[in-house]
Amino acid sequence: MLIDAHCHLDLADFDSDRDDVFQRARQVGVRHFVVPGTTRARWPKVLALGEREDVSIALGLHPYFIEEHSDEDMQALEDALQAYPQLVAVGECGIDARLSDTLEQQWTLFDAQLRLAKRYDLPVIIHCVQANDKVAKRLRQLQLPRGGMVHGFAGSPEQAHAFNALGFAVGLGGY
Numbered sequence: 001m002l003i004d005a006h007c008h009l010d011l012a013d014f015d016s017d018r019d020d021v022f023q024r025a026r027q028v029g030v031r032h033f034v035v036p037g038t039t040r041a042r043w044p045k046v047l048a049l050g051e052r053e054d055v056s057i058a059l060g061l062h063p064y065f066i067e068e069h070s071d072e073d074m075q076a077l078e079d080a081l082q083a084y085p086q087l088v089a090v091g092e093c094g095i096d097a098r099l100s101d102t103l104e105q106q107w108t109l110f111d112a113q114l115r116l117a118k119r120y121d122l123p124v125i126i127h128c129v130q131a132n133d134k135v136a137k138r139l140r141q142l143q144l145p146r147g148g149m150v151h152g153f154a155g156s157p158e159q160a161h162a163f164n165a166l167g168f169a170v171g172l173g174g175y
């Protein structure tokens with residue numbers, strides 16, 4: 001059985017043909033889908049998708065959308081972790097060093113989400129672009145109990161092994 005471990009099927013891009021997308025994926029052997037949340041405003045659609053038996057969901061605050069996140073969103077994320085035991089991870093969260101203007105805010109938000117994952121004993125779904133060594137260092141410091149997945153990985157074999165040693169699978173991406 002194949003599992004798509006990272007797909008944003010909640011996005012509006014799929015509103016017109018979401019069922020067809022699921023159907024086509026099933027036809028080629030993909031039987032399960034992990035959909036991570038990206039902004040608080042989009043979490044309800046992720047939660048709705050999570051009602052499907054073939055979808056597992058996570059909620060998080062993605063570094064792309066730093067302007068959309070507010071101070072209350074971290075508390076909302078913690079509330080959601082308590083309210084929805086079906087959440088399988090914290091994420092998507094992480095660091096995208098291409099967005100250099102917001103790096104400091106990205107780290108604050110990422111760090112808070114890593115701590116939440118540790119407190120709730122959950123894996124983390126990490127977006128990590130051009131920040132592999134720094135992110136691995138932070139993960140090493142925090143000693144997360146459940147590991148997780150680094151998606152969109154485009155680093156060296158050594159960097160991939162470093163994530164593996166910390167309990168993280170890497171999804172190869174094209175950044």
Ligand SMILES: [Zn+2]
Nearest residue numbers: 006008092127
């Ligand atoms: Zn993603």
